[in-house]
Amino acid sequence: MKEGLIQLLINIYVDKEKYGKIIKNKGSGGNMKRVGLLAGVGILPVEFVKACHMENIEVVCIAVIPGVNPALKNLSDKYYEISAFKLDQVIRTCLDEKIDEVTMIGKVTKEWLFKNHVLPDWRTIKLLNRLRKANWKDDTITLAIVDELKKDNIEVVDQTKYLRPFMPGAQIFTKKKPTEENLQDIRLGFETAKAIGAMDLGQTVVVKNGAVMAVEAIEGTDACIKRGGTLARGNAVVVKVAKPLQDTRFDMPTVGLTTIYSMKEGGCSVLAIEAHCTLLAEREKVINEADRLGMVIVAVEQNNL
Numbered sequence: 001m002k003e004g005l006i007q008l009l010i011n012i013y014v015d016k017e018k019y020g021k022i023i024k025n026k027g028s029g030g031n032m033k034r035v036g037l038l039a040g041v042g043i044l045p046v047e048f049v050k051a052c053h054m055e056n057i058e059v060v061c062i063a064v065i066p067g068v069n070p071a072l073k074n075l076s077d078k079y080y081e082i083s084a085f086k087l088d089q090v091i092r093t094c095l096d097e098k099i100d101e102v103t104m105i106g107k108v109t110k111e112w113l114f115k116n117h118v119l120p121d122w123r124t125i126k127l128l129n130r131l132r133k134a135n136w137k138d139d140t141i142t143l144a145i146v147d148e149l150k151k152d153n154i155e156v157v158d159q160t161k162y163l164r165p166f167m168p169g170a171q172i173f174t175k176k177k178p179t180e181e182n183l184q185d186i187r188l189g190f191e192t193a194k195a196i197g198a199m200d201l202g203q204t205v206v207v208k209n210g211a212v213m214a215v216e217a218i219e220g221t222d223a224c225i226k227r228g229g230t231l232a233r234g235n236a237v238v239v240k241v242a243k244p245l246q247d248t249r250f251d252m253p254t255v256g257l258t259t260i261y262s263m264k265e266g267g268c269s270v271l272a273i274e275a276h277c278t279l280l281a282e283r284e285k286v287i288n289e290a291d292r293l294g295m296v297i298v299a300v301e302q303n304n305l
Contacts, residue, residue, distance in 0.1 A: 034058040035162075036099040036154075037076070038090070040106025041067045043256050043281045044163070048105050049075045051162045060097045062090055065108050084108060087145065088123035091152050101155050103162070104142070104250045107220065123148070137200040142250045158248045163279060170275040170304065173287045173297040178270060182237055182296065184210065186272040187305045189239030194302075197243035203253045204240045206268065208232035221255075222262040229266020237270040238263060241302075242277035256281035260289050268295075275299040 035052060037059050039045040046069050049059045053075075061076035064084040073079045078097065082089050094102060120128065127144055146156045160167060172178070178186065185207040192212055193205040202216025206228025213236055214228030221240065229236045240253050255273055263271060271290070273280065278299065280286065290297050 032056060032058050034060060034077075034097070034099060035157075036094050036097070036102035037061045038102055038104045039063050039068050039072055040065050040104075040108040041069070042106045042254065042258070043069060044166075044254055044279060045069060045106045046071050046075060047166065047281055048103065048162060051165075055162070057162075060094075060099055062093060064090065065106075068106065083118040085118045085120040085124050087127065087148060088121045091123075091149060091154065094149075094154050095152060100153055101157050102149065103157050103159055104145075105159055105163075107254075139200050139247065139251070143247070146249065156249045159250065159252045159279075160248055166279045166281065166283075167276055168273075168278075168280055168283075168299050170299050170301045173283075173299070174290050174295060176291070176294060176296045178272075178296050178298055181209070182270050183305070185237040186239055186270070186298070186300060188212070189237055189272065190241060190274070190300070190302060190305060193239050193241040194244055197241060198245070200243065203243065203251075204238065206232065206236050206238055206266075208236040222258060225259070225262040225268060226266040229263065229268040232267065234267040234269075236266070236268040237272065238268050239272045240278060241274040246277065252279050253277065254279040254281060255286070257285055257289060260286055260293070260295065263295065264293055270296040270298075272298050272300050275301045 035057055037045060037048060039061050045061070049061065049072065052059050058077040060078040061072050062080045062082050063072065064082060080093055082093060127148055131141065131144055149156055188210060189205040189207040192207070192215065193203060196202050196205070196215050202224065204216035204221045204224050205212060206214040206225060213232045214224050216224040225238055240255060242253050246252065253274065255271065255278060259271065287297065
């Protein structure tokens with residue numbers, strides 16, 4: 001038992017290749033403001049870096065999961081690959097880079113967390129042990145990480161601080177408009193999505209003809225859309241909303257081109273997002289592709305449904 005513990009500590013603190021490494025370093029711009037980006041998968045982390053650069057803000061990116069957008073490596077001012085299970089190295093990297101403000105953008109699914117093959121470091125092990133006494137809900141896990149960062153005076157800031165332009169108000173984006181039947185399904189989907197969001201289960205619901213076909217759980221948005229669309233056998237409505245008590249520091253509802261592709265695969269024809277609360281990435285490409293496929297995309301407000 002003692003030898004096993006010693007080997008565990010050796011693996012955690014000595015094996016630097018597994019622990020995390022710097023991939024690219026552009027160098028510092030002197031007195032420019034710097035922010036940290038804990039990046040998951042998807043296009044939104046790329047949009048975040050571009051938005052920061054428009055404001056002359058340097059970005060130190062830490063990819064915490066495999067499969068992040070490859071463009072991040074060249075766009076970011078500094079780029080690291082450090083597993084989310086190496087929390088101590090993530091924090092020490094932020095401190096070494098003099099980063100006291102980070103944002104968490106991009107998907108890090110619980111499915112990946114449960115399948116993880118990376119040995120967690122000691123700090124992560126202690127955090128996971130505390131979570132065993134609580135629960136494994138999305139918000140619980142992320143808030144525990146936020147609290148751990150706070151111990152070293154690293155603040156996790158609102159995701160919308162730099163991405164407000166990506167959160168559209170109520171409108172119809174596409175040439176095709178929703179029918180009255182679509183609107184009825186959107187109302188049901190909105191109500192159902194808010195209910196599952198209150199339980200911290202997910203943010204997405206698929207509806208057809210007044211029947212809920214699928215609700216998002218651990219599999220994520222895209223799998224939910226494909227599953228619900230397949231069960232509906234075409235022309236289903238996808239609704240994505242913020243949780244009733246959404247923490248804007250993480251897991252803001254997000255849609256993009258992959259959402260449209262998942263809808264196409266599942267046979268869904270309408271996408272409704274919550275206005276002012278949903279991040280829409282690559283807006284022009286999304287709208288053009290939806291128009292090409294004859295889909296409907298709308299942003300709606302709960303009070304005006």
